[in-house]
Amino acid sequence: MISKFISGFFRHIDSVLLACILFAMMVGLLVLYSASGQQFSRVSAQMINMAVALAVMWGVANVQPQLIERIAIPAYLVGVLLLIAVSLFGDISHGARRWLNIGITKIQPSELLKLAVPIMLAWYFSKRESNLTAIDFLIAAVMLAIPVLLIMKQPDLGTAMLVTASGFYVIFLAGLSWRFILGGLALAGALSPVFWSLLHDYQRRRIEILIDPTQDPLGSGYHIIQSTIAIGSGGVTGKGWLNGTQTQLDFLPERTTDFIFAVFGEEFGLIGNILLLILFAIIIARGFVIASQAKSTFSRLLAGSISMTFFTYCFVNMGMVSGILPVVGVPLPLISYGGTSMLTLGLGFGLLMSIQTHKKLVATG
């Protein structure tokens, strides 16, 4: 009876993913405890975030992919409308307009688009399935560009980039011709001066500082200088949990959120870093397996895009903290402190599990 209930409860949960996620979350809590200066309050708050994310994941995993397909258009439209609302009446903080006050709480609609955009595009390509033409890719590009431009205007370069990536992965996996991809890359190269001129001063500055962090050691260059010192000083074996001097002596800024990986690298060293990379790689690989086994075009594209977006998160954050990418404000998935990103991750993993565990039904149906 009980075992039946348990097996029913876990019916739509992918055990490989769940094991990796739980393991990463444990690591995350340990690092957070150290990074927050051994404050249990931060850790318990993060545990609540994680519990919520896991619950959302379970809920979404139990939803059939067909149902998700059906909400593709409404989710996309609501997301875009909320973005427009933000640009009209959003709250301004730190010079950017990202939050929408809906009375009870503030929401950040751009976060929603990270999933709404790939769902929408996957739905579109699955509808057009076998008769894809260049026009379809153009339409997809426009559907992608609308929310991205709205997010860039806020301005929130980090999120705009992630939404672009999640949409682009769908387009890429749907079979966009190599000619367009290479041509697009060439065009992007040619247009980069134009893009440069569209960037806000602070965004340009961040890229300049990446190239030479010593340019602004008082401001954002300070982050990169201190985080590379933290990682580098960790050595092969690390300084040990709670023993990172950079961390404990307050030299590292934002060390519980975007720069938490520097704490990890300092305390657990190269060995820890490689193991964490492998853990993330397993999650990504599992996502790819789910995508390749998926039975419908929609599921395939969505699973592939989610896996690649997760990969992008990992790469951009670790690259930024170790000083090879600009500081764009992307958290390290499953490790960084924060409720919103945890929730988005829960949704994403839920979608993957739903795709994986409902495919028999699809095959028979």
Added chain:
Amino acid sequence: MAYSTELRNHQNEQHNFKVRLTIAAIIAFVVFCALGLRFYYLQVKRHDYYHTLAESNRISIVPISPNRGLILDRNGAVLAHNFFVYTLEVTPSKISHLDTTIADLAQLVEISGIDLKRFKKLKSQSHSFESIPIRTHLNEIEAAKFAVNRYRFPGVELKSRLYRHYPQGQLGTHAVGYISRINERDLAQLKEDNVISNYKGTDHIGKGGVEQAFERELHGITGFQQVEIDADGKAVRVLSSAAPTSGNNIVLSIDAKLQAIAEKAFGDRRGSLVAIQPNTGEVLGFVSMPSFDPNLFVDGIDYDNWNALNNSIDKPLINRALKGIYPPGSTFKPFVALAGLEAGKREPPFSIQDAGYFTLPNSRHRYRDWKPSGHGSVDMRKAITISCDTFFYGLAMELGIDRLTDFVRHFGFGQKTGLDIHGEVSGLLPTPDWKKRRFKQPWYMGETVIVGIGQGYTLVTPLQLAYATATLANQGTAIRPHIVNAVVNSKTHVVTPIPLTILDKLDLKMQNLEIVKAGMVDVTLPGGTAASVGANAGYSIAAKTGTAQVIGIKQNERYNEKSINERHRDHALFIAYAPAEAPTIALAVIVENGGHGGSAAGPIARKVMDYFLLGKMPAEEVAPNNVKTPPNTLLPNGATPPTLNAEEEHYD
């Protein structure tokens, strides 16, 4: 067949998808390997380097503050610059007995009571680990004396700092502004604006005038030295450094000589003058009297000086040109005249018979002219010249308040001009809507009547009045006034001029403009209200005098200048542009409690125009002494409340 094609397509598509997925996986794998290599590089290859850095995170970053940009007048005269001075600075947290240390210091170098007071004030506003100046401007001997005895004073340092200096003292302070120490509010604002990192090492920030409005340009980019420090916090060696970039220089449109002539012409009277070049919007002179010496604020102003400035009944800290609001009085009439002519009213040969008063239909209330016996036959041109109230009462009533205000609003009344320094107020152009909102009362016809002569609720700033006059001189084309002419990049020396912005363009009939101009030119000719101002000028001046009353005069009461308290005397107003046929300067002058516009404000304007148009410096003369500050007055000046019950006026 169809089915098999679809199936093949489907298989095809699945195959394509797997190829793409494999490519994605390879890319992800390669990128992760790259990250792994980066970690290897940081944590193995460069481990020793980073280990040392972390061990003694002991890299200190020392900001080097940039030189603040200069402020120059239109001809290159320096209004604000920097120079090095020695300062003696104390870090309270490093000293156990502050009072004895200060007493010992005072044996070595002079520390005055003012120095001490300022130090205490700064100390209360700063963190204890901040270094606070106790004495500034040490001379070489004092600096040397301290240097020899330095060992006796741990926690006290001799520093060489750049100081802001305003070589012209109080000249044009309200335009140039001043700098003072950064306070909590400034800090919060800098954080909000995301520029806080550029202010590490900067103690001062612009307050008021160009110093404030162009802070970003003037400040420059902070340089730094990345130094390795030992356990005591002393620099061992410099690891890297970047030189600061000086702030940009600002060239004003203000002419320092014109400014000086105008300020001197005011003597010890209070008031304001704004002179504008009509076709460019360049502000040539920006006077608010009395002024104050901005140098007082650079060190952190001491208590006594601050109290003296802040509590003075003359309110020198108030920027009258921007914030002083006055009834325009008769200087409003040319604009009302133009409103009438453009509406097709009062076109020549129309004239009235002025008996010395105006009455509304079905009312026995008399709106009196300033000349009780009346002016006889008066047409539009003469009405302006002799400032006939009766003529404008009737015109205003016939136009109606909405048509009147809608027209003059094009000249900037009731709204900010958009001058490039902060703090401007918008004055007031009353409308029935406004009155309903403000007082929840209906608008009365009588209120329209007195708006015709610039009375009632109408309020203007000197800047607005000058801007309106410049717009009139420019035949209806309103150009945004600006005090800054150009920004000169400190590195490249590239001069970026401030672009000319047209704010409004009225399509006016030439013959109407000519009538108003003719009336205004006659003002400065014999028979006009400011005949003495135009005497022997050598160029033609289009002008209008005005008087704004400070206290209400009751019906059947007479205004007697001699018997009235000086601070209750009327404000004198004067607007002019010259040469009348091709104006290059337009100005507005207000002398508070000055009496009559023609005699009190006009001569100031004349001196300014003589200098600007003829290059003539005013002859040395004894300052007018008809105005002495009486000690006991209560009425705040600067902003004079409009007299709400004034229905009957005494005017020029």
